[in-house]
Amino acid sequence: MTGSAEGRPPRAPKTLAPLLFPGAREIIGGQEAQSHSRPYMAYLTIRRKDQSFHCGGFLVSENFVLTAAHCNGDKITVSLGAHNIKQREQSQQKISVCRQIPHPKYNKTTYNNDIMLLQLEHKAELNEQVRLIRLPPAHRQVQPGTVCSVAGWGRTSALNKVLPDVLREMDLKVLDDEACLNNPGGTNRKYNTGTMMCVGDPKEHKASFQGDSGGPLVCGKTAQGIVSCGPVNGSPPRVYARVSTFIPWIRRTMRRLQP
Numbered sequence: 001m002t003g004s005a006e007g008r009p010p011r012a013p014k015t016l017a018p019l020l021f022p023g024a025r026e027i028i029g030g031q032e033a034q035s036h037s038r039p040y041m042a043y044l045t046i047r048r049k050d051q052s053f054h055c056g057g058f059l060v061s062e063n064f065v066l067t068a069a070h071c072n073g074d075k076i077t078v079s080l081g082a083h084n085i086k087q088r089e090q091s092q093q094k095i096s097v098c099r100q101i102p103h104p105k106y107n108k109t110t111y112n113n114d115i116m117l118l119q120l121e122h123k124a125e126l127n128e129q130v131r132l133i134r135l136p137p138a139h140r141q142v143q144p145g146t147v148c149s150v151a152g153w154g155r156t157s158a159l160n161k162v163l164p165d166v167l168r169e170m171d172l173k174v175l176d177d178e179a180c181l182n183n184p185g186g187t188n189r190k191y192n193t194g195t196m197m198c199v200g201d202p203k204e205h206k207a208s209f210q211g212d213s214g215g216p217l218v219c220g221k222t223a224q225g226i227v228s229c230g231p232v233n234g235s236p237p238r239v240y241a242r243v244s245t246f247i248p249w250i251r252r253t254m255r256r257l258q259p
Contacts, residue, residue, distance in 0.1 A: 033169040035083045036091060038151050040133035040223075041167060043082050044118075044214065046073035056152045056215030058133050058223055062123040064254050067214030068226055068241065069102035069116040076100065076118060081129035085153055086165040091129035095120045101253055103246065110190035114228040114241045116214075117253055134222045138247035142197065144176040148219040150199075150227065152212030172217070172236075173201045179237050195245050197225045200236025216243075 042057035042065045057067035057078065065078055081091035099119040106113045124130055142148070151169035180191045180198035191198070199217060217225030217240050230238030243250075 031168060031170065033083075033151055033167045036081070036129045038167065038169070038218075039081065039129050039131040041080075041082070041151060041215070042067070043079040043085050043153060044071060045077045045079070046071060047075045048073040054153065055213045056154070056227065057118065058216040059124060059130065060132060060135060060223070060250070061254055062126065062132075063120045063258075065097075065118040065120065066216075066223070066226065066243075066250070067116050067118060068228055069106040069114045070108065070111065070228075071214045072100055072102060072116065078118065078120060080124050081127075082167070084166045091127075093124055093130060095122060095124060097121070099257065101257075103249065110192075111229045111239065112190065112192050113195055113246075115226055115243075115246050117250065119257055133216060133218070135247060135250065136222050136224055136244040138244060140244050141242070142174050142219050142224050144174055146174045146219055147171050148174060148199070148217050148224065150212065150215060150217050152215040152227065154212035172199050174199055174217075174219070175201065175237050180239060183237065191239065195242055196228070197240040197242045198237050199225060199240050200230075200238050202236050204236070 040058045042059055044055040044057050044067060046053055046055060055067055055071035057065040057071070059080060060066050076097040078095050078097060079085065080093045080095070082089060097118045098121045100116060101119065102116040103113040106115070126132070149169055149171050151167055153167060175198040177191070177193045177198055179202070180196070181193075197217070212227045215227045216223035217227070224243055225240030226243060228239045228241050230236070
């Protein structure tokens, strides 16, 4: 896959489109979210060797966050209850990650199975600003045409390198798999219909982007997708990991690691 992940330091570019530091990606074409209206959102600060970058994630248990597998690192700190990540909000809870569990079949070349569980060092304190989000039933797919929403602290455009301080959001349409399989840019040649979702109408200049990786695609009140990868210029459609496919693995893994 020649596209870039939404939160991972890129490899040397093989296309004419400029590659931008992935920790910078943000919501393109969105708006600021109402403060603490998405209490399940997690902001990940990731250190990998001498680099530091950011991803999104979402709280699915008091001590587990779901994110993208390419958001791995040597050390990860999770911030919960955040809206403005540059301010010391009283609502924020910062918790270190004690264990990173990427899907055993994650492929860093194709981004297939791009999903990872993060076990927190201690349980989050649930309140009005920090809450869990519901996961879908196993293997129940979202119908094409469904309008869902995505949020993140990633870049707002391919040209603007300044990251937003506040959480931003927007609505996106779930597309038929063919839209990604037949993408003329060839970015999604390795698209897997069983593990991936195709999201974002190409007629609208709206998309998740660098820094949004690992954040949830929310349909109704359920996390149906995880921001994964797409064209380096930020254009839609983009690829999301299909959460319903991984429900058995998620449940089994959390059960095994619960104290």
